[in-house]
Amino acid sequence: MNRIDERDTIFSRMTLEDGSDRYMRYYKKHPEKKEIDDKLRSAPPGQFSYSVPEAPMVESTFAFITRLRDFVRGFDGQYEAPEGIKEQLSALPPSALTDYLKKTLRSYGAVVSGSGLTDEACAYSVRGRGEHYDQPVEELLPFTLVYALEMSTEELRTAPGIREAAEVAGTYLRVAVPGLAIAAYLRSLGYRAVCHMDGESELVLPPIAARLGIGQIGRHGLIVNKRYGSRIRLGAITTDAELRLDNPVDFKLPKACEACRKCATLCPVGAIPQGSIIDDYENQVRSIDHEACFSAWKKFGTDCGICVAACPYSRVGSTLKSSSGSGKAASKPGDPDFLKAFMFGKAGPAPRDS
Ligand code: SF4
Ligand code: SF4
Numbered sequence: 004m005n006r007i008d009e010r011d012t013i014f015s016r017m018t019l020e021d022g023s024d025r026y027m028r029y030y031k032k033h034p035e036k037k038e039i040d041d042k043l044r045s046a047p048p049g050q051f052s053y054s055v056p057e058a059p060m061v062e063s064t065f066a067f068i069t070r071l072r073d074f075v076r077g078f079d080g081q082y083e084a085p086e087g088i089k090e091q092l093s094a095l096p097p098s099a100l101t102d103y104l105k106k107t108l109r110s111y112g113a114v115v116s117g118s119g120l121t122d123e124a125c126a127y128s129v130r131g132r133g134e135h136y137d138q139p140v141e142e143l144l145p146f147t148l149v150y151a152l153e154m155s156t157e158e159l160r161t162a163p164g165i166r167e168a169a170e171v172a173g174t175y176l177r178v179a180v181p182g183l184a185i186a187a188y189l190r191s192l193g194y195r196a197v198c199h200m201d202g203e204s205e206l207v208l209p210p211i212a213a214r215l216g217i218g219q220i221g222r223h224g225l226i227v228n229k230r231y232g233s234r235i236r237l238g239a240i241t242t243d244a245e246l247r248l249d250n251p252v253d254f255k256l257p258k259a260c261e262a263c264r265k266c267a268t269l270c271p272v273g274a275i276p277q278g279s280i281i282d283d284y285e286n287q288v289r290s291i292d293h294e295a296c297f298s299a300w301k302k303f304g305t306d307c308g309i310c311v312a313a314c315p316y317s318r319v320g321s322t323l324k325s326s327s328g329s330g331k332a333a334s335k336p337g338d339p340d341f342l343k344a345f346m347f348g349k350a351g352p353a354p355r356d357s
Pocket of ligand 1: 223266269272274275291295296308311
């Protein structure tokens with residue numbers, strides 16, 4: 004697997020300021036992306052479901068999360084455990100520390116976790132956010148503990164909209180805290196440890212989560228856990244403390260996705276491939292159209308979440324159904340045909356493939 008350059012991700016590209024050094028360098032190397040990116044950046048954010056009190060909460064929560072990113076490698080005044088603790092721990096089997104960390108994660112709200120060797124293929128090749136922009140990812144710590152917190156079914160049922168966006172922001176905050184605390188704990192014992200959280204990660208979290216048993220990658224490009232579906236957000240800690248090696252899980256999701264296609268049918272911009280996504284060896288070979296997806300977010304003025312809510316594994320109880328071809332007029336937010344008309348007018352989106 005070729006490592007992903009974080010500078011190529013849509014979230015990195017959307018931070019490039021017209022005329023800046025980063026902007027000039029990036030589009031000199033990738034002129035094919037300039038037109039669509041300029042268009043996406045300059046589009047005014049929509050007000051599809053703007054409402055108070057939720058809207059300022061989304062922004063303020065993400066602003067707070069941005070400050071938390073400063074703590075992923077440590078902070079002033081960090082606690083140091085008494086001498087000799089690390090030696091005592093090293094005498095125990097790796098499963099003892101792993102079990103304790105996973106138990107702690109559960110008490111901090113994680114519903115699922117996995118541990119094992121850090122797979123370099125699941126790390127960015129070069130960082131593309133904030134102060135780390137342009138930095139190659141070279142020195143990964145050898146073990147990874149990855150975990151997920153669940154999002155509320157009730158709030159996700161409202162996708163797309165401000166309540167779903169507030170739930171996403173709140174979950175990113177809740178998922179950051181255990182990762183920061185456990186990384187700080189490991190450092191206090193004398194190990195090296197780095198927390199990987201929203202917007203501040205050396206790891207591409209969905210593939211490492213799949214490697215370490217959290218779930219499998221769905222047609223919509225997100226991790227799908229057998230019990231919670233895509234209704235989860237991921238965090239991770241890398242460390243030089245030896246951890247137990249968990250195995251990937253296989254509940255035949257790629258085959259289920261070949262038959263299901265619900266997320267692709269309901270995506271208001273046709274960003275999710277409709278056709279076969281696996282090759283003869285069941286390797287996933289298609290990915291989503293990130294520019295199209297982001298265009299929906301921009302037009303809604305929030306993130307979208309329809310594919311998360313629609314996935315049967317997420318068990319959201321979403322009322323979203325494709326009514327295309329039913330002959331009934333689409334009339335309300337949440338109705339897929341209403342959303343497609345909102346995005347594109349009467350013509351609707353061009354399907355990505357058949
Ligand atoms: S978040 Fe919305 S626009 Fe993006 S892929 Fe999912 S359904 Fe499509
Ligand atoms: S909605 Fe269906 S096709 Fe999409 S990820 Fe979930 S199971 Fe796969």
